[in-house]
Amino acid sequence: MTAGPALEVDGVAFAYPDGHQALFGVSFRIGRGERVALLGPNGAGKTTLVLQCNGVLLPGAGRVAVTGLPVAPAHLREIRRRVGIVFQDPDDQLFMPTVAEDVAFGPANLGLRGAELETRVKAALAAVGMEEHAGRPPHHLSFGQRRRVAVATVLAMEPDILILDEPSSNLDPASRRELAEILTGLDVTILMVTHDLPYALQLCPRALVMNRGRITADGPTGELLADAELLAANRLELPFGFDPAALRAR
Amino acid sequence: MGAGHSHALYLPRASPLHRARPQCKLAAAFLFVLAVVATPREAFWAFGVYALLLAGLARVAGLPLPTLARRLVVELPFLAFAVFLPLVGQGERVEVLGLSLAREGLWAAWNIVAKGTLGVATSVILAATTPVPELLRGLERLRLPAAFTGIAGFMVRYADVIADEVRRMRIARVSRGYDPRWIWQARAVAASAGTLFIRSYERGERVYLAMVSRGYAGSMPVLEDLAATRAQWLAALCLPAAAALVAATAWGIRP
Numbered sequence: 001m002t003a004g005p006a007l008e009v010d011g012v013a014f015a016y017p018d019g020h021q022a023l024f025g026v027s028f029r030i031g032r033g034e035r036v037a038l039l040g041p042n043g044a045g046k047t048t049l050v051l052q053c054n055g056v057l058l059p060g061a062g063r064v065a066v067t068g069l070p071v072a073p074a075h076l077r078e079i080r081r082r083v084g085i086v087f088q089d090p091d092d093q094l095f096m097p098t099v100a101e102d103v104a105f106g107p108a109n110l111g112l113r114g115a116e117l118e119t120r121v122k123a124a125l126a127a128v129g130m131e132e133h134a135g136r137p138p139h140h141l142s143f144g145q146r147r148r149v150a151v152a153t154v155l156a157m158e159p160d161i162l163i164l165d166e167p168s169s170n171l172d173p174a175s176r177r178e179l180a181e182i183l184t185g186l187d188v189t190i191l192m193v194t195h196d197l198p199y200a201l202q203l204c205p206r207a208l209v210m211n212r213g214r215i216t217a218d219g220p221t222g223e224l225l226a227d228a229e230l231l232a233a234n235r236l237e238l239p240f241g242f243d244p245a246a247l248r249a250r
Numbered sequence: 251m252g253a254g255h256s257h258a259l260y261l262p263r264a265s266p267l268h269r270a271r272p273q274c275k276l277a278a279a280f281l282f283v284l285a286v287v288a289t290p291r292e293a294f295w296a297f298g299v300y301a302l303l304l305a306g307l308a309r310v311a312g313l314p315l316p317t318l319a320r321r322l323v324v325e326l327p328f329l330a331f332a333v334f335l336p337l338v339g340q341g342e343r344v345e346v347l348g349l350s351l352a353r354e355g356l357w358a359a360w361n362i363v364a365k366g367t368l369g370v371a372t373s374v375i376l377a378a379t380t381p382v383p384e385l386l387r388g389l390e391r392l393r394l395p396a397a398f399t400g401i402a403g404f405m406v407r408y409a410d411v412i413a414d415e416v417r418r419m420r421i422a423r424v425s426r427g428y429d430p431r432w433i434w435q436a437r438a439v440a441a442s443a444g445t446l447f448i449r450s451y452e453r454g455e456r457v458y459l460a461m462v463s464r465g466y467a468g469s470m471p472v473l474e475d476l477a478a479t480r481a482q483w484l485a486a487l488c489l490p491a492a493a494a495l496v497a498a499t500a501w502g503i504r505p
Binding site for chain 2: 051056081083084085087089091092093094096098101104105108109
């Protein structure tokens with residue numbers, strides 16, 4: 001491993017081919033082992049930013065680097081190994097006939113075969129507590145289980161940074177807690193995209209706030225969430241009954 | 251693996267037929283059906299032998315015959331067509347239970363019923379002993395283009411997801427008082443179908459994105475070497491070989 005931050009985003013601007021400008025010079029750094037939340041309303045450019053991180057979209061200006069390696073067409077394969085993205089709908093992510101094959105898909109694309117591949121698959125499924133479901137087809141799992149398998153499919157690639165898009169969406173409270181326990185137990189840098197502010201607070205000591213294609217705040221999650229003006233300015237709201245004063249104390 | 255496979259048609263057992271390589275089973279089933287189709291329709295005994303072969307196979311696989319028989323029901327719509335042939339056929343006619351039937355039509359109907367039933371029974375046994383993912387891998391081994399097996403795999407994977415979406419859309423329509431009785435009220439259903447198409451198309455794009463993000467570069471990785479040994483091929487080809495022998499004999503002793 002090289003030294004330096006896990007993820008470096010430097011002045012990234014991006015417009016879609018139809019002319020819609022989604023990012024206007026976004027810059028931040030995430031250190032190794034950090035867990036950072038990316039907060040922002042719908043349409044803020046969060047997903048666009050995520051797709052810059054693994055080179056599915058390439059910036060019009062600026063630069064993205066993952067553990068020192070710039071995101072560029074020449075080494076997309078290595079970038080996609082280093083950056084694992086868990087998409088919002090597990091049904092989009094799980095497309096192979098069985099859980100084990102799906103988890104094997106990523107590392108197999110990296111060229112792993114045989115016993116080495118099997119070890120990876122087992123370890124990834126064990127990390128999310130889904131070993132006993134290895135042979136099942138994904139559509140026979142509950143939604144929470146599918147979300148966990150989706151995390152495993154990415155963990156199997158042993159990424160340097162794990163990016164989760166709305167990991168708590170559609171989860172019941174128990175699945176939500178189970179996923180939180182799994183995520184906090186992982187030894188990996190995490191960038192978590194979410195609207196779920198309590199979940200961000202629970203999992204991520206630091207948060208970035210994004211609005212209209214710009215980073216509008218960067219700081220300790222508890223402090224940002226206690227700043228009512230900041231939240232209002234960025235169309236973010238705490239759930240009913242949530243006490244911002246209690247957050248400041250954290 | 252294998253724990254909790256619950257595909258609709260697959261009946262998990264620990265039989266040699268279940269363990270056989272999928273590509274061997276597919277080839278054997280295909281060749282068997284070819285032999286059946288090539289048999290002259292007058293050779294009643296030959297079809298009896300085929301039926302016995304299949305029954306024996308089902309026994310070896312530990313499949314309950316009543317279940318298999320029930321699954322044969324899928325061919326009924328095709329058989330309905332066969333029933334018409336003796337009624338509308340031309341030429342020499344014979345009296346059966348007071349009905350005047352065409353002799354040629356009766357032969358044609360028998361031909362369809364016998365061969366169709368044996369063919370369906372073969373695929374019913376194949377489906378009961380081979381899970382769908384294995385069938386797909388077998389087809390891959392048989393050099394079916396990866397695009398076909400890929401599409402079939404995605405279809406199997408997403409059939410439930412899409413069926414679920416259809417169900418939710420129907421409930422949403424019904425919840426808003428939609429109760430179509432006439433064909434011209436079907437407009438909402440048609441609109442739903444369009445929406446479903448767009449949604450599935452968009453899902454396709456998202457799935458592709460998720461694949462690319464995990465290093466997909468145009469071809470599916472082959473995870474497991476399913477190569478069959480010569481002995482496995484020989485064992486599997488016993489069935490079509492026996493059937494070919496029967497078919498050849500039937501032609502040989504034909505008057």
